[in-house]
Amino acid sequence: MNENIGNVISKAREIYQTYVYEEKEAIDVTVEDITSSIEHTNLKATATSEDIKTLCNEAKKHKFRSVCIHPSYIPIAKDFLGESLVKVVTVIGFPLGMNTSLIKSKETENAISMGADEIDMVINQGKLKDGAYDNVFFDIHKVVKTAGSIPVKVIIEACNLSNEEKIVACLIAEAAGAKFVKTSTGFAKHGATLEDVALMRYTVSNSIKVKAAGGIRDLETAKKMIANGADLLGTSSGVKILQGLSVDGTY
């Protein structure tokens, strides 16, 4: 067994036994807090190039952190975004995470060669549930190595996991060199919950960030996610969230 895994297992047990969830109240946020946290997302299977153009234009206009799109749209997104500071985030092994580590690595290489600035990969949930932690670690580590200086987020698909599995998944992701852990793909039973965001925040060290994704459709939810530990918000409702902010008058 990989020595990292031994540490993961003992640390996971400790967290599982001692952690208690307490919901933190929503905080007031500024326009900049919101725009710099939003990954403006269109991962629909039916997204057209026109949809991606709209997404990119909105992201530029509102100064969102990034667009999050499928690999086959990276070239046109780079083109639409031009010289703007909006990052291009793409997804690997998405949304099921059950392809091989070799292919996840090839996907990463291909995405970066087309200009991806960040990689959101899906964990192999089957192997996690099998307790094949070495495999789960290797799967992430291979992508991280391939990505080099490009940051990798690991999507744990929290809604499919027990709390113990969520903790283990986050600790393996950190040990394997991920820069972020991410709650959800948006394609499973449900997206981010406050409980999951808080647990993930508690589990990983301060050098790792947490991305809440899926089901974040209004300002109130966005604020709560941030208050409970989310650094980034993966959402297709960024424009609506900003509108709530202007209605809400909290900035």
Next chain:
Amino acid sequence: MNENIGNVISKAREIYQTYVYEEKEAIDVTVEDITSSIEHTNLKATATSEDIKTLCNEAKKHKFRSVCIHPSYIPIAKDFLGESLVKVVTVIGFPLGMNTSLIKSKETENAISMGADEIDMVINQGKLKDGAYDNVFFDIHKVVKTAGSIPVKVIIEACNLSNEEKIVACLIAEAAGAKFVKTSTGFAKHGATLEDVALMRYTVSNSIKVKAAGGIRDLETAKKMIANGADLLGTSSGVKILQGLSVDGTY
């Protein structure tokens, strides 16, 4: 424009203008009709190796045509199936189809190197909706070329398409060298419908087979699918369908 695409467009127009759906009555089927048509499927993101073992054992016991599983489970499925005649079918670009053609090709190569007997790939629906038919053709053709003698099924995800798009998708798949067209991934709004199976059967030539997948959970539905043009049934309910057959007494 690829000359195949010109032919596809004129043929699609003709089919769209003249085709009329008429539901055919369910036919009686034998145990062998059913078992030889069933692709025994577990594509859950959370499938464990124990689940895959069960799937393989059921497929062997009931002499199903194949198991349909994620790429990362091909090695253990080959192992569990041993010398049996049950094929190993895997999925490529699954379930959204929005990765690049290069990666779909690499996935195919990787799957075949691990022992996959057939490849079920998902079409790029965004490019189809964009009318970028050359891209859709190229995407399939690249996988078909990589697969060589290994048959390729093209999943059109019918529930996301208009009838015109379904017809075009099937004709492009045939022109690009697919051996089967398949209705659904089982991960979108709904699975196979009789209307889609009949339309797809009508659209492709007799050298192409039709796989109905998703939502086929009992004998009655299985019979109707076959009567309306399905050659293969992608289902996780194969054992239940067979039980219906023994209760039903139609064999």
